Amino acid sequence: MLALISTILAQLTGDGEAGLSAIGAGLGYGLAAIGPGIGIGIVVGNAITAMARQPESAGVARTTMFLGIAFTEALALIGFVVFILLLP
Amino acid sequence: MTEQVEAPELAIAKDIVRRGLMGGGVLVGICMGVWGLDGLWSSGYALGLILFNFWLAASFIAWSFQISPTMLMVGVMGGYFIRLGMLTGAYFLVKNIGWFEVLPFAITLVVAHIVLLVWEIRYVSMSLAHPGLQPQGVRS
Numbered sequence: 001m002l003a004l005i006s007t008i009l010a011q012l013t014g015d016g017e018a019g020l021s022a023i024g025a026g027l028g029y030g031l032a033a034i035g036p037g038i039g040i041g042i043v044v045g046n047a048i049t050a051m052a053r054q055p056e057s058a059g060v061a062r063t064t065m066f067l068g069i070a071f072t073e074a075l076a077l078i079g080f081v082v083f084i085l086l087l088p
Numbered sequence: 089m090t091e092q093v094e095a096p097e098l099a100i101a102k103d104i105v106r107r108g109l110m111g112g113g114v115l116v117g118i119c120m121g122v123w124g125l126d127g128l129w130s131s132g133y134a135l136g137l138i139l140f141n142f143w144l145a146a147s148f149i150a151w152s153f154q155i156s157p158t159m160l161m162v163g164v165m166g167g168y169f170i171r172l173g174m175l176t177g178a179y180f181l182v183k184n185i186g187w188f189e190v191l192p193f194a195i196t197l198v199v200a201h202i203v204l205l206v207w208e209i210r211y212v213s214m215s216l217a218h219p220g221l222q223p224q225g226v227r228s
Contacts, residue, residue, distance in 0.1 A: 033172060037165070044164045048157045059096050059219025063212060066097035066149060069164065070142065070205050076172060077201055081194040084179055 018088040025086035032079020039072040095153070096220030101146030103221055104208050108139045108200065111207070115200060119192035127192040134196035137178055138204070141171055 047065035051058045112135045119131035145167060152163025175197075182188045213222040 037168065040164060040168055041161075044161055048160060052157070057216060060214055060216060062149065062153065063096045063100065063214065063219050066100060066146060067205070067209065067212065069145065069149075069168075070201075073145075073168070073171075074198070074202055074205070076168075077175075077198055080172070080175055080179075081198055084190055085194060 029083035036076040043068040095150035097146040099220040126189045129187045130189040130193040131196040134193045
């Protein structure tokens with residue numbers, strides 16, 4: 001199915017290589033955004049649990065959560081960079 | 089009378105922006121050395137985006153935390169998608185402009201993000217008394 005869509009899009013663009021490169025870039029960016037999305041969800045979920053169990057440590061949990069989110073987001077940024085480098 | 093305490097993530101983000109403005113010049117300068125003036129503008133643009141991204145992420149968390157834990161989840165996940173969209177939009181905005189170079193833009197995005205985070209970790213406090221940034225006297 002994916003191969004069929006790729007072939008059709010490649011024919012529509014007129015340039016097979018550029019079309020496939022664009023598809024690869026889009027798929028890569030999409031897949032690279034999913035992982036950090038799941039990771040950020042886990043980080044925030046656990047931070048909320050920590051804050052609910054021990055409200056006085058909310059400040060520490062928020063600090064850890066912010067840094068965790070930022071580090072996880074680095075993966076999405078790498079996916080974005082691969083996307084813009086692959087884009088024709 | 090209670091003192092208004094700044095949200096820890098906002099304090100960290102502001103400190104990251106401050107360090108980014110101080111140290112980012114090195115990365116922008118290297119890009120200028122390799123790619124010329126185009127590298128300078130592209131790298132500076134990427135650095136600006138990264139710093140704005142940190143500030144926006146912290147603002148979303150600080151704002152949604154005041155409402156409810158559910159809103160915190162919505163704020164963080166929604167903010168993630170909005171910020172990714174902002175980066176993509178910012179790239180397509182300048183993609184076809186003459187001064188834009190992809191490589192210095194891409195390198196600055198990743199390197200600035202990771203280096204600023206690793207740099208900031210040295211100044212983050214994990215104590216219950218001082219969440220967020222370490223107090224001024226403790227910092228080395």
